[in-house]
Amino acid sequence: MPPQGEVQWLFFDPSVLLNENGTEQRWRRGVVQALQRRGRAVTLEQVERAWMQAISAPRPVQPLLGAVRHLAPEAPAEEVVAEVIATSGQQDMLVTGLQLALHELRQRFRLGVIGPYRPPGTRERLARFHLSFGLVALSDELALSHRLDAAGKVDPAIFTWALRKVNALPGQAAYASDRVSLGLAPAKMAGLTTIWLRTTNYRLRYPRNGYETPDLTFNSLPEMARALTRGPGLLRKG
Structure with a gap:
């Protein structure tokens, strides 16, 4: 197994892959x-x-x-x-520059998708564009990290499940999402490095606590791909 501080898996929120x-x-x-x-x-x-x-x-x-x-x-x-x-119905498009960004990132990382708090149908929407990943974990299919409790507390269970599924430690995975509350917060609770992609209207919600505060922030997926492939130490912990 790779060292604890070396990120091997880079997971995406579906909302940073699909222009919804x-x-x-x-x-x-x-x-x-x-x-x-x-x-x-x-x-x-x-x-x-x-x-x-x-x-x-x-x-x-x-x-x-x-x-x-x-x-x-x-x-x-x-x-x-x-x-x-x-x-x-749906009218998604691929995020601009997605295919090239994924190609670059695959040179360094194993790629997967984790969709917490997602509505049904995400797998079909990804399949429509022939997007393939080493792991696709969606909340509506697994009934994990699917509902908020009465206090609005987020649940990191789907991230813990995904780490077990790929046999990785929390420090060996990073998660990129546009959503600080329903994406980055549960990922950070599970111990993953978190990356905020400020690419959608969710950028209007700024981090309000430590769990929502990202480790890295980028304004586009191509920008993130360039930074992580040219400066891999950005994701190194410990």
């Missing part, structure tokens, strides 16, 4: 329609505002679920979310 803007826009329109079917008239602008409020909320929350709860607290939120995802 188109899909999330469809989901927001789906919220309007789903709530209208339940007698609650809301506008797309209201949904978009509630979505952004959920991202920046003090307690972590998935924005789709948070928007529904904010706009229609009496509605069965998880039922509405499932309906929206099932009826809205």
Whole structure:
């Protein structure tokens, strides 16, 4: 087994591989329609505002679920979310520069995907682009790191599961995510090196505690790939 301080595995949050803007826009329109079917008239602008409020909320929350709860607290939120995802379809694209960045990173690391607090369907969305990784661990499939408790506490279980699956120690893995609360925090709780990719609207939520504070920060995936392949010591611990 490699030394504890040498990072061998680099895991990604699916949201830094897929440009989900188109899909999330469809989901927001789906919220309007789903709530209208339940007698609650809301506008797309209201949904978009509630979505952004959920991202920046003090307690972590998935924005789709948070928007529904904010706009229609009496509605069965998880039922509405499932309906929206099932009826809205998806319109993902690959993040700009992804394929070259992955090619560069594969020269130094084994690559995997860990998706905590993800809605259903992520595996199919990755497969659509023929993206292949040594490990794909998704919360909705494993029922790990899938739900927040009553206090909004994040759960690192899916990261612990992934480390066991690839036979790696926490210090031998790093995790890149755009989400400090629902991505980096549980990864750091499990002992992984954390990398914040400030590439989506989630950059509006700044770290609020030690677990949410990343070890490294980059503004794009290609920038991260260049830094990690040309300066591998950035990920060395101990």
